[in-house]
Amino acid sequence: MNYAKYIATKAAIVTAIFAVSSGCGDDATPGDSALEGVSAITFIQRPARGAGIGNVFSYGSYEAGARLVELRPPTADGELSVLCCEDQGEEFEDIDISSYDLSFDADEVVMSARLSSDQRYGLFVLSLESGEIEQLPTDPGQHFLHPTFLPGDRIMFVTDAVVEEGAPQFQDEYNRNTTTQWGTIRRDGSELTLGARNLSHRSYPTVLSDGRVMFTQWDHLGSMNAGHLLISNPDMTNVTEGFGKEGTGVSNSYIKTVEVSPGRVVAIGTARERTVQAGAILDIRLGETYTEDGELRADQRMSEANASVQILTPHVPLNNEPAPESVGRYYDAYPLNAGEDLELLTSWSPGPVESRSLGAADLNAEFGIYLYDAAERARRPIWNEPGMWDVMPRPLEPRSAPPRIPDAGSHDFDDAVLLGSMNVYDSSLDDFEPDSIYAVRVQEGYSSEEGAPRDFGLTEHEGSARLGIAEVHDDGSWSALIPPTVPVHLQAIDEFGMSLRSEPVWISGNPGEARFCGGCHEDRASTTVINPGLTEAVSAGPFDLMSDVPRFDRKSDDFSRDEVVGVPWDQALQPIFDEHCVDCHDGSDAPHNPSWTLIDPETGDSQTITFDLRGHEVDIELGEPMLSTYSASHLSLLGPMIEDLDDADLEVEGDVPNYVQPTEARESALIQTLNPPVQYPEPDTGERAFDGPVHLLEEGRDDMSPDEYHLLILMADAGGQFYSRENIADLGEED
Amino acid sequence: MRPLITFAVVAATVGLAADVSAGRGGSASRIQNAVNSGSEDAIVAEIERAERLICPQCVEPLMELLDHDSYAVRDAAAWWFAKRPAQREEIEEMATARLHGEDSTLARNAADVLGAFRRPAALPALETAASSASLDAEARAHAVRAVGDIGHDRGNELLATAMADDSAEVRRAAVRAWRAIRQQDGAAPVVDRLTDDDARVRREAGAVVGALREDAARDALEEQVVSDSDPAARRNAAWALGRIGDGASRDALETATSDSSPLVRTTAEVALGKLR
Structure with a gap:
């Protein structure tokens, strides 16, 4: 059977009796399912497309004709009704919807939608009771995407708008797109706040049950070129690594994360490009696992070193090779239970789900809605509208709102970011010789958007500016003030000025944020002990590393040791x-x-x-x-x-x-x-x-x-x- | 046996490993296969993968891609050549000649290439094309767009001129490019476009004067927010007035809070809260 004929139609699905195997599992008849307790589901129908979704961070693709729908009951013979936007006014006639989230009480939906090709994706809130819709006030010249409700009537999103007034947004050195960064807005449209920037994309935020947020960060520093999972507070402070590094990963990128239970998430694991933003379903445990109240959880000793992953769809390629005909790829997954064996609402397409193969056959991926039983590796069809992508299914029902984490307080150094470590010798990566670290050097990163040619040289590294060094005190502590919202990476240097360890990630902080680590990539699951209470760095005060020098002035006036910033060859x-x-x-x-x-x-x-x-x-x-x-x-x-x-x-x-x-x-x-x-x-x-x-x-x-x-x-x-x-x-x- | 496969087992048995270096593994044959597939996304992906590939066999097919129907493909191919100075110089010469010619498709593609190279030295040729009576509106619009891609303030005069072009497509491109100029100071030339005949131009103008907080736009925005026939243009005007933040805009914004369109009301309400 060729791919085109394989594509399911609604009629075929309605008559389906047996589950579709994920590749080599057994066929299974529908039995008791976590879905049986769900009265309705929502999902998006987007016109199928073959371009503009070439890598996992592509975001501007537009095809008129999307809709948000409800399927009640969530079965192939359920009734499909349109929630948005056939009745919301002529402004919405040509809408495309890229993603959405359901409020905790299931009364509202927030969508990222685009009304015409000359406009950008904006944020819209739809009342499910009245059908009334309103647009939230965002910069109409920029895209706003992937909204997710936060506790306390806030919404998180990502955007290509730039937090730094007058500065161009970073452009990814590899895919050349203007990067998306993160921000929040109140439900009533007020207090739009953009967060500190990464040098490459941030995307796919999702709220966790402890009130924090997990998102995908494109890490690109030198040869590193991968999308990892990070965790932060909802005010975009206190960013920590979540999953994908330190040898725990299985694929290049992890996207569209949804929490299963505390410390446990499902995500799509895939290659960076050519996979139509789809891949394998992964069950990721962020810490050590245990069972409580029938849930498998993993929120104890959470750290990348203790993280593990199970591949729920083992035959789906984790790279960008074409998938076998009946294996396909998954666009997203939403867990319906939290036991050892997961059942998930998914959006799946048969066929290669790989751009080159699809292009050669003049086909598009054909995502439909399925129920996936991970234990049986069985996939039961629910809905598939030919010519449309049926994606992002989830139960239309309330869920518990996570606790609200208060915004971080500000330090006393105006808008600068206070950066430091309690003991730089405390590291899970290195055994530093005692007294070997003289200082921590802080290097700013930027891309070619500032006007450099499309490359910085034969190296793969981005533009770099030395903000300065902060001396390490006798107790191993250090602290520095750096400009806000500026990505930096840190190097522990010796008395010769040479790096002993270069942190391979960009970090940044919001205005007034204090980012203090225990050490230099210390064990994230252990407690850092400070003796006898205050570090010397705190007592002595931070080194000021160009914290209030404007971006375009951060360059060398001379090249002496203490004055040099950039090193133009x-x-x-x-x-x-x-x-x-x-x-x-x-x-x-x-x-x-x-x-x-x-x-x-x-x-x-x-x-x-x-x-x-x-x-x-x-x-x-x-x-x-x-x-x-x-x-x-x-x-x-x-x-x-x-x-x-x-x-x-x-x-x-x-x-x-x-x-x-x-x-x-x-x-x-x-x-x-x-x-x-x-x-x-x-x-x-x-x-x-x-x-x-x-x-x-x-x-x-x-x-x-x-x-x-x-x-x-x-x-x-x-x-x-x-x-x-x-x-x-x-x-x-x-x- | 449980059907789940733990990564450690997989890694040990089939050598699976996380590929953290996405920008590797390109080749001429992979590019050609992607071209043969006709998939825009696949072509772009393979060009990106070949970022630093020393590849004589790639030159000819990538040269052809500079004239591909898709802007995304043309942009990626130009980016590849931007790192290869000998070919880049050759292409720049050819593109400059095209911009002085009368073939609109070739001129459009040439403008895209020069925009991708981001070299201010291309501005004079783009200026010629942007004002050429021999080129169609699409080509002129792409010349203007390229000025924004280059982002140098030496392009400001060209953009201001293009905002008076007969074609709405060109005017809109010029307004949008104005915002893309690095360290742009104000948006005075954009103000007249708030009353443009074309709604798409007016929308874009509202977004730009708001982003750059152009005080001189306030009167026109106050008029626009209550009377423009296009809801998206009224929305953008409301947003811009909030950015400018002048208390004199209060009456207009209060009127806009009862606008008939759901695009406008909340934006106007929030803008009111930002007035001084």
Whole structure:
């Protein structure tokens, strides 16, 4: 049977007797089901589509003709009625609805809807009793999506609007879209508040029974490129990691999370792109499991290290390969019980549910509503409207409202974010030597929306600016004030100014927020003990790291150790190479200029790349120029990355050196060879970071200054960027 | 045996692992397969995957994608070339020539490419296209849109001029692009568009003057919020008046709280609460 014929129609479903297997499970006849106690369900019907939903964070897709419906009873022969928006006025004739949530008392629905192609997704509240609808006041020039009710008459959403007045919204470096971030608004439309930003997308918020919120965060820092689950308070403070990192994950992205019981959620696990925002159903336990009141819960010792996951649809691909015909993919899942064996309302489509395969067959995914029995791996059809996506089913019934978590109080430092750790040596990732950490360096991240070219160099890292360092006190504590709503990542640095551990995530805080960790990625399930009550960092007060300096002024006026912010390659580094290095490392055929050769086995074209620290432009060429390398020095020290050569099926003769390891100056051959001196608390050229000679002195040349060493270290630890904010004004003036 | 599969077991037996590096694994053949499929989303995904791929075989098919019917595909292909300076320079030359030509489709595509490159050096050519009598409205609108994509304030004059274009499509694109200029200071040129003949332009204008808190728009917004025939334009006007926050707008907003459209009422009520 081909895919097109497989697509179920309502008539076929009505007559279905047996469950549709998820791939290799047994057929099952309908029996007692958690759905039997449900009098009605709601779901959205959206016109099927084949474009604009290419990755899990795509959000602008619009096709007129969506509706919110009720199915009563929730069976194939139940009565389907339209809740919205056939009777709500002519403004809604061409509506598309991307998502919705049901209020805790089941009296209202909040929807993200778009009224025409020239408008954006906005937020609408529908009274289920009266049928009256109202639009909440949001920026009509921006999209507002994925609304979810919070306790206390608030609604959380995500939006591409920007919290930072006058600044452009971050644009994802990979998919180029303007990122969505989060915000809240009161049910009456007042107090719209946007939260601190991530450098990439945040999406799919959902409220948990303890009053907190779980959401998907796209983590993109260097080679990290994945959608993980995070948890925060409803006022968008106190963000913690939830699931997906530290080896607990099974797929690239986790989306559309819904809580099953305390500490336990279901989510869709899938690849980032080409899966029509659908995938496998995952049963995620955020901590250690136990059973109480017939519920399997996992809210004890919650931490990523203690998290686990069960794949409820084991035959569904977790990557973006086409799914087998009868396996398909799941768009979403809503749990109907909380026992060991889950039953779920789901939206499922047969066929490959993969963009390329669907496109080749000129088909769309065909999501319909099903009841999924995880124990039996059986799927019972409920409703499928041909040509429409029937998605986001859930019982139309009240649920318990979680407790309201009060908004976090503000500290006494105006709008700055107070950042710090109680003991930076407390880490689940590293065993730091006592007294080895001199300070914590805070690096701001930004993307090309500020005017940089579409890349920051051969590195995969985004734009970076050093906000400063906060010295670590004797008790291991530190604190700093940083600008609000600005993504930063932290590096514990040693007395040489080199990173000992670079946190691979962006964090940010709201104005006035205090974000204090126990340590440096400490055990999240344990208690941090502070002796004897106050940390030295609190007593001494925080270091101010450009907390009130406007974004576009956060750049280097000079490149000295304590003043440098960005490290523009051409302005800060090339002069160092020109003064100290290029007399020898000039690309000439000599032992001190090792070379390697790139060969295209198909054409036989090749290019020999010789170590050269001069600043002239050079490209990688295989018959014709293939990739910008910005300058000979940048190419010699940074790239290309070996993974890219593997992907390209190119052959390499000779060793491709690894002179600069992004974010790891200490592991970089460049830094090891140069052997930098002590930087902190004062420069001391008599003490060096590594055993062995100091390269320049060994060669009988003048040594670099401590500031010059620091710039090279900072470049490597920041990610090896060629462009920085300092370049942008110059680039804008080019002819 | 229970049908559930615990990850640890799966990982141990089939080597499954979370792929945290989504931007890898591209190839010329994968791009070509995606092109053959005709799926816009698949093509874009494969181009993104090939972000840093050294791929001579990719150049020709990606060049063709610069003229794909889909804007999303053209944008992705241009992004790929933005990282490859030799081809980028060649494309810039070709695109500039197209913008000076008379083929509207080619000019539209050229504008999209230059917008994706985001180089202010393209502004003069875009200005030529935006005001060209030889190009249709779609091409001129894309030239204007590209100015917003570049986001440099040297494009402001061009946008202000385009707001008087005969075509509503161009005027709307110019209004929207105005907001996309980095560190934009005010929206005075947009104010006249609040009384544009086309409702879509008026909607966009309301959103922009509100976002940029353009005081000079207040009178027009107060008129618009109570009298515009388009509910979405009235809604946007109410929102903008709340952003501007001048107490003189109170009467107009109070009238708007009883508007016939559910798009407007709550926005007007909340805007009232923001007045000084």
